[in-house]
Amino acid sequence: MAASASSAINLSIKPSHTSLSWQTHLSSTSALAVSPLSGHRQYPRFVIYAVGDKPTVLVAEKLGEAGVNLLKEFADVDCSYNLTPEELCNKISLCDALIVRSGTKVSREVFESSGGRLKVVGRAGVGIDNVDLAAATEHGCLVVNAPTANTVAAAEHGIALLTAMARNVAQADASVKAGKWLRNKYVGVSLVGKTLAVMGFGKVGSEVARRAKGLGMHVIAHDPYAPADRARAIGVELVSFDKAISSADFISLHMPLTPATNKVLNDETFSKMKKGVRIVNVARGGVIDEDALVRAFDAGIVAQAALDVFTVEPPKDSKLVQHENVTATPHLGASTMEAQEGVAIEIAEAVVGALNGELAATAVNAPMVPAEVLSELKPFVALAEKLGRLAVQLVAGGSGVKSVKVTYGSARGPDDLDTRLLRAMITKGLIEPISSSFVNLVNADFTAKQRGLRITEQRSLLNGSPESPLEFIQVQISSVESKFASALSNSGEIRVEGRVKDGIPHLTKVGSFEVDVSLEGSIILCRQVDQPGMIGKVGSILSEGNVNVSFMSVGRVAPRKHAVMAIGVDDQPSKEILKRIGEIPAVEEFVYLKI
């Protein structure tokens, strides 16, 4: 049995194709999108996460009863509140999903302690600043949130704080209860005609703006990412940061806590504000430099502040909380009966869906793939993974699998084919057979980058009908040796190509040889001198070994020259059977591949 042979057919893109290419240097975050969607969407079942018989869900903070009941229909539910970080780390290796609110830090240690079992973190609310998203992604753990159910509650609390602060409600209440009657001390300020700057014009910010307009305020907003037409529709002018803070009588904060918004109100920005400005914060404590706010009170810049959120919660020995011009609430923005019920249902549905293998509409660290795109790509997703598995099993040595080129043959325009899912599944197929990594849509790009695997994607634009999203997928691995030399293209890469036929993935090219074998079970690839009786010889050896053949096809260079036989088998042939195939005189090389 010889080790190699040269390929006689040159695989090239057909003359009718034009070639269009783009390259994706994979990074851990570039392909990930924060969900722009709100509300519930049903995605088709699409198993990406390993699912046990009955998963265990740890609910680490109080969750509305309806949500807990929904979880119980599907999973074993462990409601354990007030866990220390150590207790959480100890428990987590027994859990498939974790549900938290803002009071639990889901740190890198939590993911590391999970031993790979934790597949979903559900944040029963909006802010995900308490979840280490990078660590979640690296560990292939999906993070979902419940972004819509508490919007109105937070906006109402913002308005409650705004009006209570302006009329000293909390301070006056405390003094009356202390037996005092200080009518002159607690003279307030009016809201009507005053300028309110809404910082962060998202879901909560725009609801606050709407309500403040109803109170007769002049509302402006700052949000670098908000669409101007949404602001216009509510009658709000979008302005620069400096204009917003310098012209406002009241400032209400509604942006997420990010590196860009961390301590965005600080000594410098307080110094630009009008004297006597009043500040409301129902977003995140970290957007205000709390020491600078105390200094701004002392300097007479800020007259009052109403704060629902703090850098550290609960705040410890805080000069700020004790300040007489501060109205404080213990992170109550989302705490209405209605919001908590809604959030509990929203997160329970998202977590159950994710454990069932659905792609969550509220995924925070995975690409959002619309339902219709998913359903048409589904057979190609299976093909992509199988081609990755086949290609990597053909590698015999060389400099390691470092550079992989994927070509998608499609009649669709470049903007019409979302390849993130396909790329993730090819990556899964390439990496899982040669490592202990568990690769899914969440961590595929990250895992590839970690392993130094560069995947470039290229489109071969075909002339045919754009009805089907794809005609073929081709996977090429460069700078490696192959254990089946016929799998090498003329330019020396391992090359496999497949198509979907009647919904079933097929291998249609190996190196330069055209074959046609369905990618089910396993495959024997065998190169031989093309001569009569070869199919019979191999077939009878397999049948003597009780190996069922599901599919067989032969691709050849020319009659009586070299041919590659692809044989689909349902059962694993014994070593003895494989040896006997190799001993057939006309067989030049062969390989058995598990798909």
Ligand SMILES: NC(=O)c1ccc[n+]([C@@H]2O[C@H](COP(=O)([O-])OP(=O)(O)OC[C@H]3O[C@@H](n4cnc5c(N)ncnc54)[C@H](O)[C@@H]3O)[C@@H](O)[C@H]2O)c1
């Ligand atoms: N206190 C509570 O209980 C409570 C309840 C709900 C939400 N929240 C918090 O309120 C905030 C807003 O929630 P949401 O549901 O409206 O989120 P959202 O994502 O709908 O809106 C946030 C907005 O902030 C904008 N933004 C981002 N960076 C900005 C920047 N540098 N400057 C100005 N704007 C910026 C975004 O473009 C977006 O429009 C979050 O921090 C959330 O955690 C708190």
Ligand SMILES: O=C(O)[C@H](O)COP(=O)(O)O
């Ligand atoms: O981001 C949020 O949704 C709010 O801050 C609510 O947080 P909570 O769920 O801890 O009340």
